[in-house]
Amino acid sequence: MVMVFPMASFPLLSPVSFLVPVESGEKITLSITVVLSYLVFIGSINDAMPKLSDTVSLIVIYASVQTLISMLTVVANGIIIYIHKLPPDFQVTVPMFKASKRLNSSGKRNYDPQNGRSCKGNSPKLELRSINGKTRALQLEEECIKEMSENDWLQSGKWILLARRLDKICFVCFAFLVILVSVIFGFLFIW
Structure with missing residues (x-):
């Protein structure tokens, strides 16, 4: 025993x-x-x-x-x-075929080339056209803040x-x- x-x-x-x-x-x-x-x-x-x-x-x-x-x-x-x-904001670099691209915590690229905007504050071109009383830049900024806060809440844990x-x-x-x-x-x- x-x-x-x-x-x-x-x-x-x-x-x-x-x-x-x-x-x-x-x-x-x-x-x-x-x-x-x-x-x-x-x-x-x-x-x-x-x-x-x-x-x-x-x-x-x-x-x-x-x-x-x-x-x-x-x-x-x-x-x-x-x-x-x-x-929570730890970033992972994913190697691609020709170049590596940095991903944010949600797995999306920080810069969206189709819309020409970035949620990190380094947007290359924002249009200032008036759409329903709001400027396009303000609307894009609000969308980015909303998207970032939802992603941060989802990705925090x-x-x-x-x-x-x-x-x-x-x-x-x-x-x-x-x-x-x-x-x-x-x-x-x-x-």
Whole structure:
């Protein structure tokens, strides 16, 4: 029971770290604690094994594989925390065939060449024709402000939502991986 119980419980702790919200500040702490627990457990297994042996025990291989999976969860949690902390106005450069174009947070270009206007304030040509009592420039400016405020409201939490989705995806993937490795080694132990 001293060897079997930790071997059965430790693999279940790795995917649980993806259920901890980033805002709590304990996400990466749980992941690192699980890795350190595995390393301490491998040290106790090493003390219990014979010093001179020609083969490596299955339990040592299993613990090593589970340690590797736990280290991958630490890396995945670090990436998720990084994505969660990105500012809402973070811009991504998407390479095109001939030139790269900078995208704003909504995925649209900052300058619209068809209308000859830009919502960032650097419009090359604005017409001052009167349309229903408003000048065209004022109307375009109001449209840009409205579009920007709607996009900012929609995009303000996009990185947080992406991080939460990645948490769910990683939880399912790592839980499946841990269970698969445990089942495979369980059959090898019995066989």
